[in-house]
Amino acid sequence: MNSSLVRAVLALSMLPALILSCGQGNSVQVIEETRQLDRAPAPPTAVSSAERFGMRTPAAPAVAGSSALPFEWSVPEGWTEAPSSQMRLVNLVPGGDSRAECYLTVLPGSGGGVEANVNRWRNQMSLEPLSAEEFAALPKKPLLGEEAVYVEFDGVYKGMSGDQNQPDFKMVGLILGVRDSGVFVKMLGPKDLIDKELGRFHEFCESLKIKQAGTPAGSASEAHNHSEELALQWTAPEDWTKSPDRPMRAVTFTMGADGETECYVSVFPGDTGGLEANINRWAGQMGAATLDEAAIASLPKVSVLGEPAPLVEFSGHFTDTMNGTEIADGHLLGVVATHGGQSIFIKLVGPAAEVAAQKEKFIAFCESLRH
Amino acid sequence: MSKAIRILIDVLGSYGFACIIFIFMLILTFLGTIEQTSQGLFDVQRKYFESLFVVHWAFDVVPIPLPGVYLLLVLFCINLLIGGVVRMRKGKNTFGNLIVHLGMLLMILGGGIKYWFAVDGHMTLAENESSSEFESYFLWEITLTPAGGEGPAVQYIIPNEEFAYLSPDNAKTFTHPQLPFDLSIEGYQRNAQPLPVGPVIANSVRAVDGFFLQPQDLMKEAEQNVAGAYAVVRPKSGGDAQEAILWGFQQHPAAFAVDGATWLVDFHKKRWALPFAITLDKFTHELHPGTQMARMFMSDVTKTENGVEQAIKITMNEPLRHEGYTFYQASWQPADPQRGIPVRSTLAVVKDPADRIPLYSCIIVTLGLTVHFCLKLGKHLRREGKRLEAKRALA
Numbered sequence: 001m002n003s004s005l006v007r008a009v010l011a012l013s014m015l016p017a018l019i020l021s022c023g024q025g026n027s028v029q030v031i032e033e034t035r036q037l038d039r040a041p042a043p044p045t046a047v048s049s050a051e052r053f054g055m056r057t058p059a060a061p062a063v064a065g066s067s068a069l070p071f072e073w074s075v076p077e078g079w080t081e082a083p084s085s086q087m088r089l090v091n092l093v094p095g096g097d098s099r100a101e102c103y104l105t106v107l108p109g110s111g112g113g114v115e116a117n118v119n120r121w122r123n124q125m126s127l128e129p130l131s132a133e134e135f136a137a138l139p140k141k142p143l144l145g146e147e148a149v150y151v152e153f154d155g156v157y158k159g160m161s162g163d164q165n166q167p168d169f170k171m172v173g174l175i176l177g178v179r180d181s182g183v184f185v186k187m188l189g190p191k192d193l194i195d196k197e198l199g200r201f202h203e204f205c206e207s208l209k210i211k212q213a214g215t216p217a218g219s220a221s222e223a224h225n226h227s228e229e230l231a232l233q234w235t236a237p238e239d240w241t242k243s244p245d246r247p248m249r250a251v252t253f254t255m256g257a258d259g260e261t262e263c264y265v266s267v268f269p270g271d272t273g274g275l276e277a278n279i280n281r282w283a284g285q286m287g288a289a290t291l292d293e294a295a296i297a298s299l300p301k302v303s304v305l306g307e308p309a310p311l312v313e314f315s316g317h318f319t320d321t322m323n324g325t326e327i328a329d330g331h332l333l334g335v336v337a338t339h340g341g342q343s344i345f346i347k348l349v350g351p352a353a354e355v356a357a358q359k360e361k362f363i364a365f366c367e368s369l370r371h
Numbered sequence: 372m373s374k375a376i377r378i379l380i381d382v383l384g385s386y387g388f389a390c391i392i393f394i395f396m397l398i399l400t401f402l403g404t405i406e407q408t409s410q411g412l413f414d415v416q417r418k419y420f421e422s423l424f425v426v427h428w429a430f431d432v433v434p435i436p437l438p439g440v441y442l443l444l445v446l447f448c449i450n451l452l453i454g455g456v457v458r459m460r461k462g463k464n465t466f467g468n469l470i471v472h473l474g475m476l477l478m479i480l481g482g483g484i485k486y487w488f489a490v491d492g493h494m495t496l497a498e499n500e501s502s503s504e505f506e507s508y509f510l511w512e513i514t515l516t517p518a519g520g521e522g523p524a525v526q527y528i529i530p531n532e533e534f535a536y537l538s539p540d541n542a543k544t545f546t547h548p549q550l551p552f553d554l555s556i557e558g559y560q561r562n563a564q565p566l567p568v569g570p571v572i573a574n575s576v577r578a579v580d581g582f583f584l585q586p587q588d589l590m591k592e593a594e595q596n597v598a599g600a601y602a603v604v605r606p607k608s609g610g611d612a613q614e615a616i617l618w619g620f621q622q623h624p625a626a627f628a629v630d631g632a633t634w635l636v637d638f639h640k641k642r643w644a645l646p647f648a649i650t651l652d653k654f655t656h657e658l659h660p661g662t663q664m665a666r667m668f669m670s671d672v673t674k675t676e677n678g679v680e681q682a683i684k685i686t687m688n689e690p691l692r693h694e695g696y697t698f699y700q701a702s703w704q705p706a707d708p709q710r711g712i713p714v715r716s717t718l719a720v721v722k723d724p725a726d727r728i729p730l731y732s733c734i735i736v737t738l739g740l741t742v743h744f745c746l747k748l749g750k751h752l753r754r755e756g757k758r759l760e761a762k763r764a765l766a
Contacts, residue, residue: 027542028546029544030548031528031529031545031550033527033528035525036524036525036526037516037523037526039522039523040522041518041635042518043518043633044518044633048580049580049582049615050581051622051623052622052625053565053582053618053621054620087567
């Protein structure tokens with residue numbers, strides 16, 4: 001018995017070595033499996049990689065003021081433009097040197113706030129995060145008519161995924177938080193190159209502007225605006241007051257005694273993270289419980305541009321982490337629609353009583369959108 | 372029979388060998404259960420239970436080579452056959468044990484048949500949609516299809532097992548006498564996302580048409596991984612090589628022009644054709660009141676085979692069984708009005724030739740245990756009877 005046991009253990013222990021010694025397979029393989037199709041597929045029309053992966057087709061290199069985007073800008077002397085993408089609405093090559101990059105990104109939602117994003121950039125540069133005091137002391141520079149936080153970091157660039165190691169790099173950027181959106185302008189590359197192009201970076205940032213909206217026509221109860229992407233028009237209630245143009249908004253209205261209640265429309269390219277993510281971003285702003293897919297599917301619908309879009313309501317303490325706005329006992333009405341590859345956000349937020357009084361008008365406003 | 376073979380048979384059929392196998396199985400079951408909390412069921416199953424050999428890293432530092440459960444089951448099968456059937460003393464007293472051992476062998480055989488021959492996947496349909504194929508949760512395939520032309524065409528298929536073991540650093544070339552090119556699969560990633568390159572990123576990644584494959588962390592639920600790879604087509608006539616990125620969620624195949632013809636290279640979950648079609652007529656689902664938990668969901672379907680239609684109801688506990696395929700009501704996908712996607716029912720589809728073997732095996736084992744119990748009980752009662760008689764006689 002004992003000798004049998006010993007032999008058994010020895011036999012088992014030899015097996016791994018035997019298995020490991022087997023080859024990994026051939027590097028060239030003949031395909032063996034086939035399938036008969038009744039008919040060959042039709043030759044495809046030319047499809048780019050961006051379209052194959054369901055991303056917005058990169059725009060052709062654009063001159064300043066591309067008609068496809070809500071911005072206009074000037075390309076600094078000596079800089080070249082690269083194809084834009086869903087994440088890089090403006091994509092430039094500083095000094096025409098491919099070692100550097102400069103781009104503009106707009107993301108819906110606060111993404112954790114300006115401070116969190118500054119520290120995210122610092123992490124990419126292998127730097128420790130800033131304290132609250134250090135963050136508050138960061139300089140401000142104008143961007144799109146607002147004050148944006150300006151940063152300038154030297155360090156080892158380790159990339160967005162932490163898989164790079166580029167010493168002696170410099171990152172400069174501006175981060176602007178407006179309601180419901182984050183605007184990021186960033187330039188990155190070898191330190192000596194970025195130092196040389198810093199002046200032109202500031203020129204580019206100063207040249208960035210939101211394209212002019214169409215002027216109102218007709219009665220005060222009817223306000224028209226043209227988003228370059230969708231050429232949106234709408235009919236606003238008479239007691240809504242149109243506010244001055246804001247970055248990343250097609251239109252903004254205020255209402256109520258103090259004008260504290262606000263309704264605005266934003267349009268972004270692509271699906272911006274999807275319906276569930278955006279609805280739950282609003283839930284987070286209101287301190288409300290998030291909704292799962294089934295709950296979102298059962299939400300009431302309003303018709304926006306001829307298609308049903310979910311109408312969501314949240315009550316609670318409204319906090320906008322990007323600009324610090326707070327409304328105790330707040331209420332939010334929101335609609336997320338998609339049309340023509342664009343995501344349309346229509347949001348009304350304010351004190352609960354005022355929002356409740358505006359609900360029917362909000363729904364009528366949403367359904368009045370046309371293009 | 373030579374002495375060496377006799378010794379080998381002694382070892383393989385010994386009680387001690389069986390004990391060693393059980394100890395290893397216990398260890399592997401424990402390790403696999405612990406690792407499943409972080410790695411997910413699919414990967415742990417492949418690592419511990421479907422392998423001949425596994426290396427467990429104790430404290431992430433010390434490598435411990437162990438036999439895999441697949442190997443242990445093969446050895447146990449041999450052990451049970453030699454020691455539990457062939458060499459077992461045959462008689463009234465061991466008849467029940469023999470039946471139990473045969474039942475256990477049938478169970479292991481059923482497991483082997485399932486492992487080697489079963490396929491499983493899912494079919495997801497919206498109301499009024501039909502399909503005559505189902506696709507895998509985990510396995511991918513690469514297909515090469517000639518585009519254009521009249522009449523039927525031959526599609527070449529590279530199955531999952533031919534490329535899924537590749538790492539990002541190695542490549543494999545596929546060829547066929549009827550293909551005008553060779554296809555190399557390079558830089559394979561189990562979970563990846565194509566991203567546009569920028570001027571800085573272009574210096575350090577492999578870019579094709581302005582995109583590169585960004586590796587992603589593996590998901591614990593293996594079916595959520597979306598694989599990707601670089602495909603390089605090299606014409607046999609000597610033309611320039613062409614490249615494209617293949618990605619599991621690509622919305623269009625990659626197209627290559629070779630010798631004046633267009634070839635489509637697609638990358639998607641492995642599909643199996645069914646000998647019949649299923650049409651979802653109505654999907655019903657109810658939630659427990661006040662919750663988002665499903666109380667019941669059910670699909671009313673029509674099975675169409677050779678022009679004959681049959682209405683069938685599929686619920687969670689009442690699957691459809693036909694032609695060796697079993698359709699279970701597995702889950703459902705909520706509607707996404709923004710994308711024009713309606714509610715969809717997901718049916719799990721399994722084709723398992725050994726579907727009923729576990730049932731038969733359990734019946735046989737139960738029968739064997741019952742026989743053994745009855746025989747032992749009878750023997751005990753007879754012995755007790757004799758003892759009592761002897762006691763009375765003495766008294």
